[in-house]
Amino acid sequence: MAFPVHRKRRLRASEAMRSLVRETKLAPTQFIYPLFVVPGKGVRKEIGSMPGNYQLSVDELLKECAEAVSLGIGGIILFGIPDAKDEFASGAYAEDGIVQQAIRAIKNEHPKLLVITDVCNCEYTSHGHCGKIVDGDVDNDTTLEWLSAAALSHAQAGADIVAPSDMMDGRVGAIRKCLDDHGFQKTPILSYAAKYASVFYGPFREAAESAPQFGDRRSYQMDPANSREALHEMQLDLEEGADMLMVKPAMPYLDIIRMAREEFPVPIAAYQVSGEFSMIMAAVRNGWLDHNRAILESLTCIHRAGADIILTYFAKDAARLLG
Numbered sequence: 001m002a003f004p005v006h007r008k009r010r011l012r013a014s015e016a017m018r019s020l021v022r023e024t025k026l027a028p029t030q031f032i033y034p035l036f037v038v039p040g041k042g043v044r045k046e047i048g049s050m051p052g053n054y055q056l057s058v059d060e061l062l063k064e065c066a067e068a069v070s071l072g073i074g075g076i077i078l079f080g081i082p083d084a085k086d087e088f089a090s091g092a093y094a095e096d097g098i099v100q101q102a103i104r105a106i107k108n109e110h111p112k113l114l115v116i117t118d119v120c121n122c123e124y125t126s127h128g129h130c131g132k133i134v135d136g137d138v139d140n141d142t143t144l145e146w147l148s149a150a151a152l153s154h155a156q157a158g159a160d161i162v163a164p165s166d167m168m169d170g171r172v173g174a175i176r177k178c179l180d181d182h183g184f185q186k187t188p189i190l191s192y193a194a195k196y197a198s199v200f201y202g203p204f205r206e207a208a209e210s211a212p213q214f215g216d217r218r219s220y221q222m223d224p225a226n227s228r229e230a231l232h233e234m235q236l237d238l239e240e241g242a243d244m245l246m247v248k249p250a251m252p253y254l255d256i257i258r259m260a261r262e263e264f265p266v267p268i269a270a271y272q273v274s275g276e277f278s279m280i281m282a283a284v285r286n287g288w289l290d291h292n293r294a295i296l297e298s299l300t301c302i303h304r305a306g307a308d309i310i311l312t313y314f315a316k317d318a319a320r321l322l323g
């Protein structure tokens with residue numbers, strides 16, 4: 001039976017009617033807020049390409065955490081920018097590294113705030129690549145040792161979840177074993193499993209001062225043209241012990257989010273990355289898009305595609321809008 005018996009507009013007639021039949025609903029607890037931490041005191045340096053986002057010293061970071069707690073945001077993910085970088089990414093796994101210090105300070109002040117750490121080396125290497133360079137390429141198996149050491153140092157400092165984002169083969173298994181061997185069987189791994197070699201990380205690399213000094217990341221991050229490969233990456237990470245899987249970026253990769261949701265029973269996260277944030281903000285600043293509606297629509301669609309958890313620079317704005 002079709003028109004005139006069926007009129008789809010009946011259920012769209014008022015906001016009350018629309019909210020009654022809405023299939024996808026956002027809540028602040030689904031959002032993870034990314035934060036950039038730097039050494040020093042009183043530092044709050046705005047990132048040019050990411051308005052409203054800052055490099056923060058630990059004291060300033062704590063203010064953001066207090067806000068995240070009061071807005072009911074699901075958690076934060078930390079990225080560190082060390083004072084000095086070297087060939088061995090030593091800042092990534094130093095006991096008193098900048099992220100490790102930040103975790104301790106946050107756990108001291110906001111013990112209930114969920115703290116996730118990005119486990120990668122690119123912010124800590126002098127060359128900006130995600131691991132040890134041998135013959136002009138990132139050497140997979142040595143890098144696994146650095147990643148395991150970094151994840152362990154985060155767990156020791158009090159991180160609730162570790163999230164490897166480097167795309168080395170076997171990193172989830174290596175990190176799981178290292179955590180287990182040191183008594184951290186309870187620390188979950190959120191794997192950036194389907195992480196693409198994307199142009200949309202551009203603003204982040206300014207924020208984290210992590211642009212590669214030569215070449216690019218295409219020998220380890222995924223080719224944007226591939227989707228079956230994403231399923232294989234995710235399957236391997238689950239076999240190695242990942243508790244949750246992430247797709248990154250989010251909006252241009254909604255099909256991958258949907259496939260992940262249909263294929264795997266674990267929680268699926270999606271990262272609305274820096275370039276997605278900056279595109280929306282640039283259009284908003286030109287008066288071309290409505291800020292609040294762009295935020296809620298983009299996040300709703302990422303959730304509708306199948307992401308249970310969304311990492312987003314809009315976490316605070318969205319939580320306020322939903323509150």
Ligand code: PBG
Binds near residue numbers: 273
């Ligand atoms: C570290 C890492 C990156 C992002 C998250 N973790 C950058 C990269 O891979 O170059 C990007 C996040 C964003 O763009 O918001 N490897």
